[in-house]
Amino acid sequence: MRPTLPLPAEFSLIARHFRPLAGPGALDLGDDAAVFAPPPGRELVVAADAIVAGVHFLPDDPPDLIAKKLLRTNLSDLAAMGAVPLGYLMTVSVPRSTPDTWFAGFAAGLAADQAEFGVFLLGGDTTSTPGPMSLSLTILGHVAPGAALCRTGAREGDGLWVSGTVGDGALGLLAARGEIADPDGYLADRYRLPRPRLALGQAVVGIAHAGMDVSDGLVQDSGHLCRAGGVGCVIEAAGVPLSPAARAAGRLTLCLTGGDDYELLLAVPPEAEPALTEAAARVGTPVTRIGSFQAGPPQVTVCAADGTPIPIAVGGWSHFDGQGSAVDPVP
Amino acid sequence: MRPTLPLPAEFSLIARHFRPLAGPGALDLGDDAAVFAPPPGRELVVAADAIVAGVHFLPDDPPDLIAKKLLRTNLSDLAAMGAVPLGYLMTVSVPRSTPDTWFAGFAAGLAADQAEFGVFLLGGDTTSTPGPMSLSLTILGHVAPGAALCRTGAREGDGLWVSGTVGDGALGLLAARGEIADPDGYLADRYRLPRPRLALGQAVVGIAHAGMDVSDGLVQDSGHLCRAGGVGCVIEAAGVPLSPAARAAGRLTLCLTGGDDYELLLAVPPEAEPALTEAAARVGTPVTRIGSFQAGPPQVTVCAADGTPIPIAVGGWSHFDGQGSAVDPVP
Numbered sequence: 001m002r003p004t005l006p007l008p009a010e011f012s013l014i015a016r017h018f019r020p021l022a023g024p025g026a027l028d029l030g031d032d033a034a035v036f037a038p039p040p041g042r043e044l045v046v047a048a049d050a051i052v053a054g055v056h057f058l059p060d061d062p063p064d065l066i067a068k069k070l071l072r073t074n075l076s077d078l079a080a081m082g083a084v085p086l087g088y089l090m091t092v093s094v095p096r097s098t099p100d101t102w103f104a105g106f107a108a109g110l111a112a113d114q115a116e117f118g119v120f121l122l123g124g125d126t127t128s129t130p131g132p133m134s135l136s137l138t139i140l141g142h143v144a145p146g147a148a149l150c151r152t153g154a155r156e157g158d159g160l161w162v163s164g165t166v167g168d169g170a171l172g173l174l175a176a177r178g179e180i181a182d183p184d185g186y187l188a189d190r191y192r193l194p195r196p197r198l199a200l201g202q203a204v205v206g207i208a209h210a211g212m213d214v215s216d217g218l219v220q221d222s223g224h225l226c227r228a229g230g231v232g233c234v235i236e237a238a239g240v241p242l243s244p245a246a247r248a249a250g251r252l253t254l255c256l257t258g259g260d261d262y263e264l265l266l267a268v269p270p271e272a273e274p275a276l277t278e279a280a281a282r283v284g285t286p287v288t289r290i291g292s293f294q295a296g297p298p299q300v301t302v303c304a305a306d307g308t309p310i311p312i313a314v315g316g317w318s319h320f321d322g323q324g325s326a327v328d329p330v331p
Numbered sequence: 332m333r334p335t336l337p338l339p340a341e342f343s344l345i346a347r348h349f350r351p352l353a354g355p356g357a358l359d360l361g362d363d364a365a366v367f368a369p370p371p372g373r374e375l376v377v378a379a380d381a382i383v384a385g386v387h388f389l390p391d392d393p394p395d396l397i398a399k400k401l402l403r404t405n406l407s408d409l410a411a412m413g414a415v416p417l418g419y420l421m422t423v424s425v426p427r428s429t430p431d432t433w434f435a436g437f438a439a440g441l442a443a444d445q446a447e448f449g450v451f452l453l454g455g456d457t458t459s460t461p462g463p464m465s466l467s468l469t470i471l472g473h474v475a476p477g478a479a480l481c482r483t484g485a486r487e488g489d490g491l492w493v494s495g496t497v498g499d500g501a502l503g504l505l506a507a508r509g510e511i512a513d514p515d516g517y518l519a520d521r522y523r524l525p526r527p528r529l530a531l532g533q534a535v536v537g538i539a540h541a542g543m544d545v546s547d548g549l550v551q552d553s554g555h556l557c558r559a560g561g562v563g564c565v566i567e568a569a570g571v572p573l574s575p576a577a578r579a580a581g582r583l584t585l586c587l588t589g590g591d592d593y594e595l596l597l598a599v600p601p602e603a604e605p606a607l608t609e610a611a612a613r614v615g616t617p618v619t620r621i622g623s624f625q626a627g628p629p630q631v632t633v634c635a636a637d638g639t640p641i642p643i644a645v646g647g648w649s650h651f652d653g654q655g656s657a658v659d660p661v662p
Contacts, residue, residue, distance in 0.1 A: 027481065030559060032411035032543055033378035033472075035479040038369045046453055047364035048469060050422035052460045080363035091381035091467040122377055129383045131462020136422040138379060138469035141364075148366040150358065212363055228361060 013100070014126055017107040023087055023120020034122040036087070042142040044086075047077035053132035057192075058176060063102045064109030065192045066135070071113050072194040073215065074139035076262040079201035080213040082149040083141035085117055090124040093134040117198065149201060153210035154229030154267035160291040161208075161266040161276065163197050165243040166218050170258020171251060186245045194262035199283035201264060207275045208268050214261040219300050219312055221265055222291075226298035229267065235291040238305040256302060257312060267293060344431070345457055348438040354418055354451020365453040367418070373473040375417075378408035384463035388523075389507060394433045395440030396523045397466070402444050403525040404546065405470035407593040410532035411544040413480040414472035416448055421455040424465040448529065480532065484541035485560030485598035491622040492539075492597040492607065494528050496574040497549050501589020502582060517576045525593035530614035532595060538606045539599050545592040550631050550643055552596055553622075557629035560598065566622040569636040584643060587633060598624060 014029055022029050025036030038044055051073070053059045057066050071088065078085050094102075114120060122140070172191025175182035182188055197213070204211065210229060214221045218240070226233050237252060246255055266287070268276050273289075280287040302310045345360055353360050356367030369375055382404070384390045388397050402419065409416050425433075445451060453471070503522025506513035513519055528544070535542065541560060545552045549571070557564050568583060577586055597618070599607050604620075611618040633641045 030555075031482050032408040033376045033414070033470075033479075035374050035376050035412065035474065035481075037374050037476065043366050043368050044375075045364045045366050046420055046469075046471070048420040048422050048454055048467075049456045050424050050458050050465075050467060052424050052458060052462070052465070054461055055459060077363040081366065083364070089377055089379040089469050091379050093381050093383050093465050093467075123379055125380045125467075127381050127383060128386060129463065129465060130385055131383070131465070132460065134381075134383070134424050134460060134462070134465035136379075136381060136424075136456075136465075136467035138377075138420050139364075140377070143366065145368065148364075150366075151362050224361075 010126060013103060017103045018121060021107060021110055021114060021121040023122060026120065026122045029121070029123060036122070039142050041145070043145050043148065045078055045081050045083035045141040045143055045148060046138065047074060048136060048138040049073050049077070050134065050136040052134050059132065061192060063105035064112070067106045067109030068113050068193055070135050070137050071110060072196050073262065074137045075117055075196035075198060076194055076213045076215065078139055078141040079196045079198045080149065080211055080264060081143065082147060082201045082205035082211070083143045084202060085119045085198065086140045086142055087120045087122040088140065089122050089138045091127070091136045092124065093127045093129040095133065096128045143205070147205045149205055149208060149211040151210055151212050151224055151228040154225045154231055154293045155209055155269070156231055156293055156295045158209055158267040158269050158293045159273065159289045160222060160233055160235065160293060161268050161287050161289050162214065162218070162241065163200055163263040163285050163287050164195070165241045165246060166214065166261050166263060167246045167251070167255025167258060168243050169260025169262070170254050171246055171249050173260065180249055182245070186243065191260055194260070196262060197264045197285055200280060200285040203279035203283050204266060204276060207272045207279060208266040210267040212265050214263045214265050216259045217257040218261065218265070219257050219302065222300045223298065225265060225267055226293070226300060229293065230298065231293045232296040232299045232301070233291055233293045234301045234303055236305070237302050237310055239288065239290045241286070241288040253312060341457060344434060348434045349452060352438060352441055352445060352452040354453060357451065357453045360452070360454060367453070370473050372476070374476050374479065376409055376412050376414035376472040376474055376479060377469065378405055379467060379469040380404050380408070381465065381467040383465050390463065392523060394436035395443070398437045398440030399444050399524055401466050401468050402441060403527050404593065405468045406448055406527035406529060407525055407544045407546065409470055409472040410527045410529045411480065411542055411595060412474065413478060413532045413536040413542070414474045415533065416450045416529065417471045417473055418451045418453040419471065420453050420469045422458070422467045423455065424458045424460040426464065427459045474536070478536045480536055480539060480542040482541055482543050482555055482559040485556045485562055485624045486540055486600070487562055487624055487626045489540055489598040489600050489624045490604065490620045491553065491564055491566065491624060492599050492618050492620050493545065493549070493572065494531055494595040494616050494618050495526070496572045496577060497545065497592050497594060498577045498586025498589060499574050500591030500593070501585050502577055502580050504591065511580055513576070517574065522591055525591070527593060528595045528616055531611060531616040534610035534614050535597060535607060538603045538610060539597040541598040543596050545594045545596050547590045548588040549592065549596070550588050550633065553631045554629065556596060556598055557624070557631060560624065561629065562624045563627040563630045563632070564622055564624045565632045565634055567636070568633050568641055570619065570621045572617070572619040588643060
């Protein structure tokens with residue numbers, strides 16, 4: 001007897017939905033690995049993020065938006081380094097009952113974003129899980145040698161700048177859950193569909209002293225820049241850019257501490273401010289000065305317009321904050 | 332009030348357990364991405380695999396062995412391409428109740444294998460999940476331009492060769508579950524701790540026409556080489572190398588179709604056989620000729636010593652074989 005070796009469903013699924021996304025070097029996703037020549041003379045920039053149903057997205061979110069969020073949160077990491085996207089690998093662990101239509105929608109979301117951001121699928125793995133959907137993506141990009149924008153480098157006197165608006169992501173999660181009003185769906189859309197600031201990140205290389213993307217909340221992420229630079233910072237709450245929808249929601253603390261913004265947070269010396277605003281205008285991404293770095297311990301102070309400190313109870317989002325975990329928070 | 336911004340437990344956990352694993356370019360895992368210069372003049376080889384508790388490993392497996400299996404299954408993909416390992420990114424989604432000792436053991440396993448295989452952690456993500464532990468790893472390696480060993484290339488007349496022994500992984504899973512005898516623990520160890528054949532993979536570049544690692548079962552993976560090469564193959568069952576423990580277990584079909592071998596499967600033309608055996612001896616990895624490729628449809632025939640075909644009912648392991656899935660197996 002000759003076993004005819006029909007392709008099992010796992011391979012069929014990959015062939016139908018993921019192979020069309022494969023880029024040069026991916027060997028049609030049919031080999032053990034992808035092989036490609038990195039751009040000569042450039043440094044590689046690599047990052048990985050995982051998202052889990054019920055933690056990072058809602059299980060009934062549209063699959064194309066889940067795909068885009070997975071890809072875009074990783075693209076945002078490249079944006080934060082000033083890098084140019086190259087390609088990505090992805091692992092998809094989903095319940096066996098996941099219908100084919102889910103995969104079709106997921107792949108359609110990736111295809112749309114591949115076209116928008118100029119990236120291709122290089123490889124990955126599809127497995128079953130008895131638990132919630134668990135997705136992981138590794139993004140590869142490149143920068144000129146020594147040009148990557150890092151978190152270290154903020155200095156006393158630098159301005160603290162942020163792109164776009166802050167707080168829409170955190171409010172959007174509440175809106176998506178039906179917990180706050182969101183008449184035109186603006187907030188929920190901002191939660192579900194990050195806008196990675198790739199053009200801005202690339203444009204501020206050589207202008208900003210330090211940079212990162214805002215994913216864990218403005219206050220906490222500003223603290224990261226403080227710690228990495230060995231400086232403190234003051235955020236002027238009244239200067240933090242809010243969308244009209246966020247302003248209407250009136251939840252300032254949530255806007256300052258909630259995550260999922262995927263805006264860029266930059267430390268820019270005063271003499272580079274004209275170059276920054278010129279670069280931001282050129283790429284069409286608004287930037288706003290929201291505070292400054294100061295000598296002192298790596299602390300973040302949020303102030304009202306009259307300089308009065310505003311108490312901020314929550315620093316941001318962490319996955320292991322002692323709730324049921326044996327892990328102790330350590331300063 | 333100045334929030335003092337203690338590092339939340341997620342960052343503390345990363346700092347204590349994962350930062351010591353970080354290699355050059357990882358920026359101490361403190362930035363949005365890693366930045367490194369790829370080896371000049373080499374092509375990059377990248378692959379990603381995910382493993383889920385209860386699917387790919389047993390939830391109470393020792394954490395150092397889970398870590399090593401995660402890393403080694405990916406290293407096996409590099410071995411299959413003839414690539415030299417460079418570094419890896421990893422995402423770890425674990426229940427909030429995961430104790431610190433688990434992370435310590437997991438990191439210790441990675442540290443040991445980093446030393447053994449010359450790789451470093453480049454980045455990743457740690458998140459919580461309400462479901463089973465879900466781990467994903469992306470491996471990066473490099474090869475000389477055009478030298479990667481691919482699945483395509485097997486030709487009529489090539490011998491089918493395999494490294495080491497086949498079936499120990501599948502039997503080891505049964506042993507780990509207590510379903511078969513395993514007096515000295517040899518089989519369970521082979522299941523839990525793959526031996527990626529990196530030296531052999533690098534040594535057969537230019538010798539083998541095609542290659543891959545055996546992860547889904549010898550018969551199914553031989554079928555992959557057949558399909559990629561547009562040829563058929565015959566496996567002589569009596570020639571398949573079995574360990575003494577596997578021979579004692581007497582489960583030939585399982586050995587031929589079970590997964591988790593992580594041996595190399597190679598298509599080698601007759602004139603290159605002396606070079607193959609010399610290379611295998613040099614790196615200290617046994618190789619065995621188990622059959623040959625033939626003209627005809629991409630089918631795998633398993634034969635007894637007298638040439639009689641042996642019926643093989645199961646082709647191998649797939650995650651989506653229609654059990655509860657809306658995905659249809661398509662030839």
